Amino acid sequence: MVLQDIADGISDGLHGKTVEGSLKFDCGKDGVIILADGSATTTDRDTDCTIKLTRENLIKLLSGKLNPMTGVMMGKLKISGDMSIAMKLGKLIG
Numbered sequence: 550m551v552l553q554d555i556a557d558g559i560s561d562g563l564h565g566k567t568v569e570g571s572l573k574f575d576c577g578k579d580g581v582i583i584l585a586d587g588s589a590t591t592t593d594r595d596t597d598c599t600i601k602l603t604r605e606n607l608i609k610l611l612s613g614k615l616n617p618m619t620g621v622m623m624g625k626l627k628i629s630g631d632m633s634i635a636m637k638l639g640k641l642i643g
Contacts, residue, residue, distance in 0.1 A: 550608060552580045552591050559589035559611070570597040570634040581602040598634035601627040 559582065571585035573596040581593045602610070606625045609615035617638065620626035628635045 550605075552576060552582055552604065555607065555611065556582045556589040556591050559584065563587055563589065569637075570598065570631060571639065572634050573599045574607055575599050575601045576604045576607055577601070582607075596630065598628065598630040598632070600635060600638075601629075 563584070563619065564587075567587065568618065571583065571594075573584040573593075574584075576582075580591055583590050583592065583594055583596060585594075585596065602620070602625060606620065608610055610617065610620065610626070615625065617635075
């Protein structure tokens, strides 16, 4: 699954939900997904919070197969920037 397909799926799930701040899923060489302004895009930009992870772990995170706290403790996710944005992620895309 390519990141654009993942971003499209996230955008569909964001309809009607408000987003305060911006979040970047940074999948390294695979690219980025930016959540901002009520949509998801693969166009890179500065964000309030960045979560670095592999594309595979992003898929697991979004499907509920990877718990965010467990992912951080195991080093599968690295969060930088405004932690409060990352904490709202479950409510936003869940």
